[in-house]
Amino acid sequence: MIISDLQMPNMNGFEFLSVVRQRFPAIPVIVISGEFSGISVPESVLADAFFSKGSYKPADLFEKISELLAELPERSIVSKPKRAAVWAKNDKDLLAVTCSACLRTFPVAQAGMGLNEADCEFCASRVVFEIVSEQAVA
Ligand SMILES: [Zn+2]
Known part of the structure; x- marks a missing residue:
């Protein structure tokens, strides 16, 4: 599982998510960002979950982690969404x-x-x- 910010050195966080999704579609990804809000982010497009920095409870994050790990065996292909x-x-x-x-x-x-x-x-x-x-x- 990857838990990542969108700000990172040498690379745009969105590019990072794109590379992970295309090359390693089975890896669950959680994005935590204070810079961007995911307004309408269809699940599994680039990330399986999005948390706004400073406005979630650790318990919510842990629950999402458990949920994603439980689904893991069934995730082999990420389908391309109709809406961006x-x-x-x-x-x-x-x-x-x-x-x-x-x-x-x-x-x-x-x-x-x-x-x-x-x-x-x-x-x-x-x-x-x-x-x-x-x-x-x-
Ligand atoms: Zn394109």
């Missing part, structure tokens, strides 16, 4: 979206409530993502 994960940077008006095709994360300039589309910066796939919270509108 959306991340909001907490201190800036910045949204980032995880491509459903290549699992890499890129910033989006504009988004409104409901369904949005953007072209992936890396593989040019059309990515569909949904904004479910007013606070996230860029």
Whole structure:
């Protein structure tokens, strides 16, 4: 199991998650971040669980760890989602979206409530993502 922040030296945390998911799909991943909020992060896209730094109880984290370890034997393939994960940077008006095709994360300039589309910066796939919270509108 990997428990990781999104901030790390020499590499973007989203890139790290993408590499882990594509190369080692069976490894459960929990992300803890104070910088980004996972607004609508479909489970298992890049991470199996997301915790906002400073706003969860250790008991919740331990429960999630037990849950993921119990599911472990059945996790061999991670299916690609129809909707992309959306991340909001907490201190800036910045949204980032995880491509459903290549699992890499890129910033989006504009988004409104409901369904949005953007072209992936890396593989040019059309990515569909949904904004479910007013606070996230860029
Ligand atoms: Zn892509």
